[in-house]
Amino acid sequence: MVHVLGVQLPDYQYARFALTAFYGIGHKTAHRLCARLQIHDKCKVRSLTPHQITELAAFLSSPSTSTPLPRLPLATSSYKPLPASTPLAVLKEETKKLSQKAWADPLRNIKIESEARRVVKDNVAHQRMIGSYVGKRHAMGLPVRGQNTQNNARTAKKLNRVDRRG
Numbered sequence: 775m776v777h778v779l780g781v782q783l784p785d786y787q788y789a790r791f792a793l794t795a796f797y798g799i800g801h802k803t804a805h806r807l808c809a810r811l812q813i814h815d816k817c818k819v820r821s822l823t824p825h826q827i828t829e830l831a832a833f834l835s836s837p838s839t840s841t842p843l844p845r846l847p848l849a850t851s852s853y854k855p856l857p858a859s860t861p862l863a864v865l866k867e868e869t870k871k872l873s874q875k876a877w878a879d880p881l882r883n884i885k886i887e888s889e890a891r892r893v894v895k896d897n898v899a900h901q902r903m904i905g906s907y908v909g910k911r912h913a914m915g916l917p918v919r920g921q922n923t924q925n926n927a928r929t930a931k932k933l934n935r936v937d938r939r940g
Contacts, residue, residue, distance in 0.1 A: 776819050778831050779887070785820035792819045796834070798890030806881055807833070810843065837884055 776783045783792040790813075793804035808815065811829050813822065822830075833840050856865065885893055901909035911918045917930035 776822070776827060778827065779834055781887070783819045785818065787819055788815070789813050789817050789819050789822060790815055796886045798884065798886040803881070803884060810881060833881075834886060837881055842882075843879060 775785060779796075781795050783789075783795060790804050790808050791801075793799050793807055794801060799807070805815075807813075807830070808817075811826060811833065813826060813830075856868065898909070898912050902913050903909070908918050912934050915931045915934040917923055917927050918934065921927065921930065
């Protein structure tokens with residue numbers, strides 16, 4: 775078992791699926807993380823190198839301060855390439871112009887574990903504070919998203935009673 779930021783990642787699982795053990799990381803985000811850290815889709819946790827584990831821990835501990843990815847521009851359908859005799863300085867300038875378009879890294883502002891739990895808790899507290907229908911259902915410990923309450927509300931009563939109250 776590999777421990778990363780207090781979460782156990784099972785050795786026998788693919789790294790991509792093991793990353794979903796973190797609260798706040800789903801399949802899509804785990805796939806993006808693996809691509810960013812150059813971890814193969816079929817790589818199991820036990821075959822990760824110590825360097826990859828360290829990179830993963832460093833990125834997950836503070837994604838906003840990690841080094842940005844080099845973003846290479848893609849040509850549009852209306853792009854006309856410059857002639858082959860164009861000087862290198864002009865080509866570099868063109869590349870800079872193309873790469874200056876705003877691109878937001880989706881992994882830059884992910885929140886995991888306690889941060890993600892805090893955001894959910896704050897959202898529920900806000901719903902309760904403003905007195906919305908959803909907030910009232912949370913306060914009463916009832917299902918929030920329109921589920922049937924005549925028979926099957928046990929799970930919602932457990933979840934809405936315990937952790938999500940502000």
